[in-house]
Amino acid sequence: MRNLPASVHRNNIHRYRSLLATRLSVIRRQFIDLRLSEESSALEALTS
Incomplete structure (x- = not known):
């Protein structure tokens, strides 16, 4: 994943979690x- 600021990854994680709380196809x-998972890994790599 590109080198994005941590805030972008956090925002994406929040958005994906919100989407998972809705009705979705499999x-x-x-x-x-x-x-x-990809966003979480990218954020972990930036913050460790």
């Missing part, structure tokens, strides 16, 4: 789960 939920 495919969309899997995609968002993947993106959430």
Whole structure:
């Protein structure tokens, strides 16, 4: 993932978590789960 500021990753994580709280198809939920994992990993790499 590109070198984005930590705040961008935090905002994306918040948005993905909000989306997961809604009704989604299985495919969309899997995609968002993947993106959430990627964003969390990127944020962890920046803050460690």
